[in-house]
Amino acid sequence: MSRRDFLRRGAYLTTAIATGLPEAVSLLHPRAAEAALMGIGQELRDVLNEETVNRILQEALVSGGNFADVFAEQRFRTAIVLDAGKIDSVTYGYPRGAGVRVVRRNQTGYAFSDELSYSSLLDAARIASSVVENQSRTNPIDVTRRNPPPPFTLQNPEPLMLEYTKFDLLQRMDAAARSVDSRIVSVRIEYVDEVRDVLIGTSDGIYVLDRQYLAGITCAPAAQAGGKRGSGFASMGGRVEADYFARNSPEDAARQAAQQAIRLLEAGPAPAGPMPVVVAPGWGGVLIHESLGHALEGDGIRRGTSLLTGLVGTRIASPLVRVVDDGRWPNGRGSCTVDDEGTPSQRTVAVEAGVLQSYLLDKQNAVLLGLHTTGNGRRMSYRNWPIPRMTNTYLDAGTSDPASLLNGIAKGFYAAELGGGSVDTTSGNFNFAVREGYWIEGGRRTRPVRGALLIGNSLETMKRIEGIGTDLVVEQSRGTCGKDGQMVPVGVGQPTVRFSSITVGGPSI
């Protein structure tokens, strides 16, 4: 945001006060406002300019090592929780700090400091370098400022909206969800946004600053009647503009979540056993994320523990399958200008016509495998070292009419909305929860059923894909992936997909 825009916002704020809105709700996260005024990464750059970064990296490599980097970060977070119709809590968060990493082949030393100062980072550099027991090495380091093109630009990012607008969103959603049915007994709505500034300096000469905006809202109504309970869920947001909520009705999302809770009150038990399964588009991409995505990540490949080790060029899925990891998907949760190692984000076709094309790599694992990084080195925060992670990962659109994918299924399962999933990348055994499912009978979606877990083995399941719809959706409003204790936002996506057989783990035989 430019200084002029900021001042214009100030003018709006004054108007809001004049029209009688309470002053308190017209605030903007105080430090986010200041940072917006100062320019991308300026507060970090004040402590860590090119020269100080050079000296810290020099210190980090004093005992040898192939590579070192400095990662500094500050975040401004605003969180609001509405429960039982009331604004329950409001939170401002302001974590900041920096870490230093030293890499020698497969070895990593990492240390960080919550205090952002030159001296504390020199200490971190010395501690991180203790992993290396080598002779000294003193090649001069000279980082240069880079300005890689962003995948998209936000003119008026959602997190910089006035707090008043955010409170209003929550209250509108609450009212909409409650209006659906008197059996809605509880609604919890959580809003969180952040402005994240990062500064990355690397011993291979990169110095880059970036600012990342992210906002999300979740709505979870619960229904109760006659001793039965059901819960619904909706999410909105992403790396979006402030007018996102004008173009996408929060009331509609809240009503749909409430209707889902009501439907699940009456839903029957899920079936048990293997059967044909059709998975709905969008968030259904959790299936690809778990079944294939994690096994593509370079750490498991380099260690030889992933089931996809050494399979580039091999058919691993049905010929209909193309899997893409795209760090530049517009407004995607997993999108970024550079990854957390300073590599520009990219679009990687991991699987083409069922044949494995590429792994997802960070710098360290790429070097060890004799390959190049694919811009997938990500970390949760300055307290963590980067590891290979997905960005926005999706199964690409196919050629089938989505409605036709149910044709010919005498008895099967339709996964309308998924929950979360997990995978063991060594065995390939994965699972994903279904929040709302339906029987498929005689080629038609019929009775609703309650939650069930669907399970499978990656390679077997990928070969059982027998139809892919044209209706690709990449979900950008939810998706947080956990690995090795590090949580990062990701996008997942897919069109409608039909599997010849998946094991449905319901209670009803």
Place this chain on the structure above:
Amino acid sequence: MPRQSAVELAERIRIQAERSGAQEAEAYLESSTTTEARLRQGQVELLQQSAIQGLGLRVFRDRRMGFLYTTDLRETVLNELVNRTLALTNAATPRDENKIAEFLAVSQSDLEIRDDAVARLRPEDLVRFARAAEESAFAQDKRIQTTKDVRSGTAVQEVYFSNTYIPRQTYRATTVWLSATPVATQGSQRREGTFIDRKRFLADLARPEQVGQRAVERALAKLGAGPVPSARVPVVFSAEAAGVFLQGLFGAFSGLNVLEQRSFLAGKLGQKIASENVTIVDDGTMRRGLGSRYFDGEGVQSHRTVAVAGGILRQYLHSGATARRMNAPPTGNGVRSYDTLPAIGPTNFYIDYGSSTHKLVDEVARGLYVTGLAGFGVDTVSGEYSQQVEGQWIEKGKLTKPVEGVTVAGRLDEMLLGIDGVGRDLDFRSIVASPTIRFRELTVAGGA
């Protein structure tokens, strides 16, 4: 930061918030150091050393609550954040329960949560533990040629707490851990097994040789596993699997979920919700417990709460606010870190031990012994349960073949009432634990 100045900082910020207009305020300052070494194929792959320091401040004004957290402890920044957070607080809705707990009375007994021997461990010691565990893993069996990694670490945590009524409380706690994840290979099949031990005291930690050995047993047990046909049969959960099951169940005991009708246990206080051999306890005062501490994230003294006694639901678990709303005694379950609001969470949460472990499998004519659970299929609102499992098939009381690629499913209320055996093998390696338990009958969904 020296301890003295940390405690003074917490108090100073709390007082400043009160001077700036908070009627009540609470500062929670956390300072901890973590060191972890990861080893693979005899080589150190990662050495991580870190010192965390962060402050969380809750402010209360006219029964409204606001919260801020930061790692930036510069005075000018803190002053600004306090003022803006107070202003933001005006936008929250007044609620009667929004006030500070004033009933802390720190337990006098020594909980033994701090071991100086853990605090003294150096990175080289951790590398030595990990190396011994990995060597032990490789020595067990020729089918173990690689490990995913072996990890050993320590954490020393210090908490400084100050609120309007309880100035200057502090405690220090240590944790030490060791884990191994060997990979067993047979033909083209690879399976990993993990064993983790985690303790407050170094002397209580499993020996590296045991960690390596038990992890290998787990990896080898999975080789050759496959699905079994779908059936309704007795299912035994190993102690570790039962602990994971109980973890998933915790949300049903949360006072907030009960109040908001988001728990299948809502409205069942005093009723029989489990079979008579099930007693479930949350105990924040357990000696050397991984979840033990002198007071919770709101300054409420730690308690021992019997949630379920002989199958009867006796108490829900509370934060200060939900205890007030339900007019129930506080249970000290306000769990937090400096960067989160206190939320209802477990301290040491467990199913109490029962009569005999071995009998539980021996008595089963045909059923499933579950050693591992995965998946988000536990719905504590509706009470639906479905998880991916691995384990062994039981025939005539004997474990006969490894099983994977199946789920077990049921309704949580029926499952709890159908627990027909509880073992004696309760062992705390995480804050939620259980002995082996047996369900009379669950649905196993597998092959055709």
